[in-house]
Amino acid sequence: MFGCVLRKLRWKRNGARRSVCTRQPEVRVRFAPSPTGFLHLGGLRTALYNYLFAKQRGGALILRLEDTDRMRLIPGAADAIEDMLEWAGIPPDESSRRGGHYGPYVQSERLQLYSQAASSLLHTGHAYYCFCTNQRLELLKREAQRSGHVPRYDNRCRHLQPEQIQEKLALGVPHVVRFRLDAGAEPFQDLVFGWTRHEVAAVEGDPVILKADGFPTYHLASVVDDHHMRISHVLRGSEWLISTAKHLQLFAALRWSPPAYAHLPLLLNRDGSKLSKRQGDIFIQHFREQGVLPETLLDLVTHAGSGFNNNRIGRHLDELIQEFNISKITTHSALLDLDKLDEFNRVHLQRRIEDQQMCAELRDELRQRLLHTHGSDISDRAVLEPHYIQRVLQLRKGHICSLRELLDHSYSYLWIRPRVSLQQLKDVSAEAAVIAVAVIQLVGAGGSFSSTEQLNRELKLMASRLNTKYSSVMRVLRLALSAQQKGPSVAEMMLSLGEQEVCVRLQKALDLTNDSICVE
Numbered sequence: 001m002f003g004c005v006l007r008k009l010r011w012k013r014n015g016a017r018r019s020v021c022t023r024q025p026e027v028r029v030r031f032a033p034s035p036t037g038f039l040h041l042g043g044l045r046t047a048l049y050n051y052l053f054a055k056q057r058g059g060a061l062i063l064r065l066e067d068t069d070r071m072r073l074i075p076g077a078a079d080a081i082e083d084m085l086e087w088a089g090i091p092p093d094e095s096s097r098r099g100g101h102y103g104p105y106v107q108s109e110r111l112q113l114y115s116q117a118a119s120s121l122l123h124t125g126h127a128y129y130c131f132c133t134n135q136r137l138e139l140l141k142r143e144a145q146r147s148g149h150v151p152r153y154d155n156r157c158r159h160l161q162p163e164q165i166q167e168k169l170a171l172g173v174p175h176v177v178r179f180r181l182d183a184g185a186e187p188f189q190d191l192v193f194g195w196t197r198h199e200v201a202a203v204e205g206d207p208v209i210l211k212a213d214g215f216p217t218y219h220l221a222s223v224v225d226d227h228h229m230r231i232s233h234v235l236r237g238s239e240w241l242i243s244t245a246k247h248l249q250l251f252a253a254l255r256w257s258p259p260a261y262a263h264l265p266l267l268l269n270r271d272g273s274k275l276s277k278r279q280g281d282i283f284i285q286h287f288r289e290q291g292v293l294p295e296t297l298l299d300l301v302t303h304a305g306s307g308f309n310n311n312r313i314g315r316h317l318d319e320l321i322q323e324f325n326i327s328k329i330t331t332h333s334a335l336l337d338l339d340k341l342d343e344f345n346r347v348h349l350q351r352r353i354e355d356q357q358m359c360a361e362l363r364d365e366l367r368q369r370l371l372h373t374h375g376s377d378i379s380d381r382a383v384l385e386p387h388y389i390q391r392v393l394q395l396r397k398g399h400i401c402s403l404r405e406l407l408d409h410s411y412s413y414l415w416i417r418p419r420v421s422l423q424q425l426k427d428v429s430a431e432a433a434v435i436a437v438a439v440i441q442l443v444g445a446g447g448s449f450s451s452t453e454q455l456n457r458e459l460k461l462m463a464s465r466l467n468t469k470y471s472s473v474m475r476v477l478r479l480a481l482s483a484q485q486k487g488p489s490v491a492e493m494m495l496s497l498g499e500q501e502v503c504v505r506l507q508k509a510l511d512l513t514n515d516s517i518c519v520e
Ligand SMILES: Nc1ncnc2c1ncn2[C@@H]1O[C@H](COP(=O)(O)OP(=O)(O)OP(=O)(O)O)[C@@H](O)[C@H]1O
Pocket: 032, 033, 034, 035, 036, 037, 041, 042, 043, 044, 045, 046, 047, 235, 236, 237, 238, 239, 265, 266, 267, 268, 274, 275, 276, 277, 278
């Protein structure tokens, strides 16, 4: 059933160039979310594993939207899911946005294919009309619960006579189509769970495949689409493992070859529950707004689970593609540890700052954020210049976990001149004026701004020349430069601000002390 890729192999024999075509099965995988909510970390991981599997084999990732649960559709979710895959750097090769040969890629636009498949199953006796009312089904359920059994449909409509069916259809009695499950399920080899066999007919009633509204259920739609879209491997969450027996029976009844299956362990919350669309704080969009980088999220979700020879922080997408190993995926679910998020983002932010092109993008982003947050408070527009922002980023890399931190009050001194009072200066040192003058002279005399170490050495020498404690020098400088008591080292502050701005701020402090002397 697999599509084929023609590969031309060339070699030389007797001086003549020859070519031959070999047929390789084409790898086509799909990520098939339902737009009943936004993409969350669990979905992202399943999408990512599909992507890695496809890219490792030169294959294609198809994004198919399973929107047959009409009651739960969330407006905008379909677009948002694809936006987030693109943002994460794992865009599909085929989707309704990107096009492709096997569209439409939205199930509600493929109803004819499902109804054709259902008709064919009805025709061959693998499916039947079911006219049972909701009240009857509810009664069955309650009876089962009362007697301590798992509720299941009793397959009553299997036994309707053709005339009874025709009569009900002619009367327009509401109905669904059910698939006739066979006893004796065949085992299949799951790429993660190994040989698996689930005697589905022994525990479940015949499943609905076409609902009363003409929409298919997941079982029929996924089988029909996987066939028509020539999906070679289905990598999906392990909650579908049990249903696979049903899907294989559907493939057999339709006389189609099934794809290979790999059921992926789920990502769980700390309390052991499955990550779900009903939790807002795990949506990819939320992390993006918080300044989390896409590569951080990819690293985090792969780190939580298995599928790689080893785990290490800081892997990029191309490394993930290289190192992904489906045989290393374990069957147990993985707990998501969001406490690691900051640390992962710090590592990836540092990598971006060290990359010339990515750093230019960060500069632009930070500039936009600064304008948005501090806007009119920024009197000196020089702080918005690329070289200034670049310097700040270089000095803070490895310390900050996200760009947003640089917008916090503790970093406002980088963008806005601080207000310092005479009393504050007096409180930190009686020698504030002397220290300010000495540092202005040091800077004016070409005091080294090449590194924090060099600057520290010179400040230490200066303190001993003044016969002043080094800690007093630090306190005065920290206050005059930032109006803060904590933050990066004073030398780093000076390097970030630059010689001229350091002198301007120290002169302001000096002016305060001079004014006070004049008044006295
Ligand atoms: N927590 C999870 N961990 C790993 N994969 C997941 C997780 N949740 C969903 N998936 C997988 O992501 C794909 C898309 O899932 P879907 O859009 O149906 O989201 P969902 O979270 O399962 O929905 P719901 O919240 O309605 O249960 C499926 O293959 C599903 O198995």
